[in-house]
Amino acid sequence: MKTLIIVAHPNFEDSATQQFLQHNYPQEDVTWHRLTDQQIDVGHEQALLQAHTRIIFQFPLYWYSMPAILREWQDLVLTAGFAYGRGATLGAKEFGIVVSMGQPVAEYQAGGKEEYTISELLKPLQAMAHKLNWQYAKPLVISQFQYMTVHQRLQLVMQYHQYLTQVGTGFDAQQAWYCAQLQKRIKASDDSEVQAKLKLILAQIQANTDELTELHWTVDMIRDAEET
Amino acid sequence: MDDEQMWLIALINELKQESRSFVDQAFFMGLETMVNEQVTRLEQNTGELDGRIWNPKRWG
Numbered sequence: 001m002k003t004l005i006i007v008a009h010p011n012f013e014d015s016a017t018q019q020f021l022q023h024n025y026p027q028e029d030v031t032w033h034r035l036t037d038q039q040i041d042v043g044h045e046q047a048l049l050q051a052h053t054r055i056i057f058q059f060p061l062y063w064y065s066m067p068a069i070l071r072e073w074q075d076l077v078l079t080a081g082f083a084y085g086r087g088a089t090l091g092a093k094e095f096g097i098v099v100s101m102g103q104p105v106a107e108y109q110a111g112g113k114e115e116y117t118i119s120e121l122l123k124p125l126q127a128m129a130h131k132l133n134w135q136y137a138k139p140l141v142i143s144q145f146q147y148m149t150v151h152q153r154l155q156l157v158m159q160y161h162q163y164l165t166q167v168g169t170g171f172d173a174q175q176a177w178y179c180a181q182l183q184k185r186i187k188a189s190d191d192s193e194v195q196a197k198l199k200l201i202l203a204q205i206q207a208n209t210d211e212l213t214e215l216h217w218t219v220d221m222i223r224d225a226e227e228t
Numbered sequence: 229m230d231d232e233q234m235w236l237i238a239l240i241n242e243l244k245q246e247s248r249s250f251v252d253q254a255f256f257m258g259l260e261t262m263v264n265e266q267v268t269r270l271e272q273n274t275g276e277l278d279g280r281i282w283n284p285k286r287w288g
Contacts, residue, residue: 024251157251158258171265178262181255194246197239201259204236208266215273222280 004052007034008070017145058098095134105143
């Protein structure tokens with residue numbers, strides 16, 4: 001699976017959040033594509049969409065919406081006959097949003113300072129995904145990055161990696177993702193001691209996963225028997 | 229938490245401390261959180277299984 005991150009930020013160089021994400025995104029199978037002031041090359045943008053399975057819009061929330069450049073990109077790139085409508089060549093995609101904001105996320109709810117929820121404010125993008133037959137994922141919301149502790153930033157990096165590359169959602173998907181990451185690290189490591197440790201960790205995590213699956217199965221079986 | 233799981237967490241912590249990059253550190257920290265969740269779920273599910281096996285309604 002390949003992921004395309006479309007980054008839209010008018011002051012990219014001054015954004016600590018965007019700089020942080022750029023420095024820490026997973027390089028393998030992920031394309032970082034920043035929209036700049038230069039004219040949008042429609043053919044190139046459409047080819048990028050064709051070449052990726054998961055499309056991410058990454059932007060700061062400006063006046064409860066996306067920055068103008070991303071809005072312009074939508075108009076120019078997501079055309080009838082390409083993205084939707086008769087003869088559309090762009091197939092189904094997975095679609096995610098990485099949205100950052102300066103206010104606490106708790107204010108985005110009825111009665112909060114911002115009054116409306118993130119889900120409500122992002123409705124136009126949800127409608128876009130619906131129109132294009134793109135599967136809409138729960139957005140990754142980054143609120144008040146500047147106040148995050150190192151621990152929170154470390155957590156954010158892994159949330160971001162999973163958001164970009166994990167297949168499926170839920171704990172089973174998360175376990176599978178970590179196992180796949182460990183396997184990649186085993187292959188990539190040139191330190192035999194580290195490699196040995198990673199192998200031991202992977203084996204124990206897989207044993208835990210198998211045990212959990214078996215326990216679920218047994219509990220479900222007893223529960224079914226009790227209810228019939 | 230049994231010895232096997234404590235050993236696993238210790239091993240992950242060793243690699244976390246040896247990590248040179250921010251991403252590596254984040255990875256091992258996330259891995260530790262995931263393993264802790266596995267352990268919690270193993271304990272909860274084992275508890276539920278025991279409870280259901282020893283259900284008095286099924287006695288006699």
